[in-house]
Amino acid sequence: xxxxxxxxxxxxxxxxxxxxxxxxxxxxxxxxxxxxxxxxxxxxxxxxxxxxxxxxxxxxxxxxxxxxxxxxxxxxxxxxxxxxxxxxxxxxxxxxxxxxxxxxxxxxxxxxxxxxxxxxxxxxxxxxxxxxxxxxxxxxxxxxxxxxxxxxxxxxxxxxxxxxxxxxxxxxxxxxxxxxxxxxxxxxxxxxxxxxxxxxxxxxxxxxxxxxxxxxxxxxxxxxxxxxxxxxxxxxxxxxxxxxxxxxxxxxxxxxxxxxxxxxxxxxxxxxxxxxxxxxxxxxxxxxxxxxxxxxxxxxxxxxxxxxxxxxxxxxxxxxxxxxxxxxxxxxxxxxxxxxxxxxxxxxxxxxxxxxxxxxxxxxxxxxxxxxxxxxxxxxxxxxxxxxxxxxxxxxxxxxxxxxx
Ligand SMILES: Cc1cc2nc3c(=O)[nH]c(=O)nc-3n(C[C@H](O)[C@H](O)[C@H](O)COP(=O)(O)OP(=O)(O)OC[C@H]3O[C@@H](n4cnc5c(N)ncnc54)[C@H](O)[C@@H]3O)c2cc1C
Numbered sequence: 001x002x003x004x005x006x007x008x009x010x011x012x013x014x015x016x017x018x019x020x021x022x023x024x025x026x027x028x029x030x031x032x033x034x035x036x037x038x039x040x041x042x043x044x045x046x047x048x049x050x051x052x053x054x055x056x057x058x059x060x061x062x063x064x065x066x067x068x069x070x071x072x073x074x075x076x077x078x079x080x081x082x083x084x085x086x087x088x089x090x091x092x093x094x095x096x097x098x099x100x101x102x103x104x105x106x107x108x109x110x111x112x113x114x115x116x117x118x119x120x121x122x123x124x125x126x127x128x129x130x131x132x133x134x135x136x137x138x139x140x141x142x143x144x145x146x147x148x149x150x151x152x153x154x155x156x157x158x159x160x161x162x163x164x165x166x167x168x169x170x171x172x173x174x175x176x177x178x179x180x181x182x183x184x185x186x187x188x189x190x191x192x193x194x195x196x197x198x199x200x201x202x203x204x205x206x207x208x209x210x211x212x213x214x215x216x217x218x219x220x221x222x223x224x225x226x227x228x229x230x231x232x233x234x235x236x237x238x239x240x241x242x243x244x245x246x247x248x249x250x251x252x253x254x255x256x257x258x259x260x261x262x263x264x265x266x267x268x269x270x271x272x273x274x275x276x277x278x279x280x281x282x283x284x285x286x287x288x289x290x291x292x293x294x295x296x297x298x299x300x301x302x303x304x305x306x307x308x309x310x311x312x313x314x315x316x317x318x319x320x321x322x323x324x325x326x327x328x329x330x331x332x333x334x335x336x337x338x339x340x341x342x343x344x345x346x347x348x349x350x351x352x353x354x355x356x357x358x359x360x361x362x363x364x365x366x367x368x369x370x371x372x373x374x375x376x377x378x379x380x381x382x383x384x385x386x387x388x389x390x391x392x393x394x395x396x397x398x399x400x401x402x403x404x405x
Pocket of ligand 1: 010011012013014015016035036037038044045046047048049080081082083108109110111127128129154241244272273274275289290291292293295318319320321322
């Protein structure tokens with residue numbers, strides 16, 4: 001591959017934007033081309049289920065200002081689908097039959113909502129894109145009957161925004177409580193309280209058997225009976241857009257396999273964001289993560305490695321969610337933890353839970369306590385052993401404790 005074609009980034013989302021900024025900020029002078037399938041320039045998704053869904057304010061969505069990309073010689077192509085990377089020539093093939101040459105390729109194709117089988121109709125919706133959010137906002141008038149399938153983060157945020165817009169909301173969750181797998185029964189119960197206090201009809205332990213649109217209504221058949229809605233939002237996870245990698249002969253399996261440098265099985269092709277299934281040093285295994293911070297960190301890692309600055313994506317994973325009036329944050333991976341230590345009471349407005357294994361802090365979850373999560377990020381990254389009574393003691397300044405260490 002010659003050194004003049006530059007970097008081609010497939011996908012125009014969070015990872016694409018961060019990789020572009022990192023490359024230019026660190027002095028990469030060759031061409032950068034972003035190929036995005038959507039009609040929009042790169043934009044961020046978190047507001048789509050929050051303020052953009054409620055207020056329609058798009059001022060915070062754009063990730064790369066046109067004036068900046070123009071000044072930086074970055075080409076942003078929208079409405080363009082890439083289909084394959086030719087590993088011999090370095091060309092990225094497009095669906096229109098043309099191709100773009102590259103020295104390095106970053107695959108940042110994200111994911112698409114997992115579909116509920118047989119659920120078709122213009123009142124049955126998913127939320128992934130700006131267009132999805134714009135359409136959904138039109139449905140959420142006061143008194144509109146909304147059924148949300150799935151009480152994960154997208155489902156919970158849609159329920160929250162819909163309540164803010166005055167809709168009547170029913171949430172159907174298969175598990176006995178929302179976020180049960182992530183938080184465990186005791187903490188998941190706080191999610192039940194949050195939904196219920198906001199006037200949501202939350203039904204847990206419910207299996208959805210079918211979703212059918214009948215005229216202007218949608219009927220949801222479940223193990224707990226039939227629910228009738230004006231609109232249904234399905235939030236049951238995403239599937240990675242890894243077909244381009246498979247078509248290019250790269251190793252895939254629940255996303256595109258990358259090493260700790262975010263490099264795929266081809267030395268000049270990288271992957272980052274929701275589509276990347278990374279070998280993670282902190283976890284001693286692979287993980288595919290669907291959060292904003294991970295997309296940003298992996299993109300920066302890929303960009304640095306393209307620049308020849310050997311960099312590893314090793315931070316603990318972190319994310320936030322805004323639901324009703326609460327800000328939820330989580331860092332790390334609690335799986336396998338054998339102790340949960342509470343700082344504060346779950347009855348209070350703000351509190352933090354620390355997850356430990358063999359005394360080592362593995363993860364933390366906080367409600368309206370972002371400072372605790374900042375400290376926990378350091379402790380989790382450092383695999384620190386912290387005495388439970390120290391974590392639990394509200395008089396101990398955790399920042400100070402980390403500083404001193
Ligand atoms: C509604 C919503 C709310 C969210 N809220 C939060 C939150 O509060 N906190 C948090 O941490 N995370 C949140 N997330 C997750 C976060 O937005 C994602 O983790 C992040 O967008 C991933 O970035 P990405 O670049 O990997 O993928 P994306 O942002 O999805 O970008 C991928 C882009 O690639 C395009 N593409 C796919 N295939 C091709 C192809 N073959 N050719 C060309 N283009 C292609 C897609 O159309 C898409 O535009 C939210 C996500 C959604 C949908």
